[in-house]
Amino acid sequence: MSGKPIDQEKVKDQKEKVTQMVADLESYFLKGKKFIGGDKISIADLLGVCELVQLYGCHEHGLYEKSPVVKAWVDNVKQETNPHFEESMVKINHIHSTFLTESGQK
Structure with a gap:
């Protein structure tokens, strides 16, 4: 988005960390x-999921969706917090669409 070249080595390192x-x-x-603290959602779940779903913006959500446990956790947080969760995703969804449009990825 900045127009600067992508440092692929840095990208690889960050993917490994994620x-x-x-x-x-x-x-x-x-x-x-079901949740970080047990059976009930907490602020830890909200903060954790908010960090992970940012990967959706740049089409890297597969990094956490590979784990059935983590994917289920994200889905549980979405379910517990909707419609507010989807409302909070508007900008990330827009960025996702922008990357899709600019890169031609599907």
Whole structure:
């Protein structure tokens, strides 16, 4: 979006970090639980999901959707907070569409 060239090595490094974070989230924070704190949604869930769904904007949401546990957690947070969740996604959805349009990706 800035017009500057993309540092592919930095992108690769960040993808690896996200992949590790998703694995940690699955194996430690969500292990056997619907939400981070147990059976009820908390601010930890809202903050965590808000960070992850930003990846949707640049078509990298597959980094967390590969994990069925993390994907289910994101879906649970969406379900618990809708319609407000979808309202909060307007800008990210717009960025997602912009990247789609500019890059020609589908």
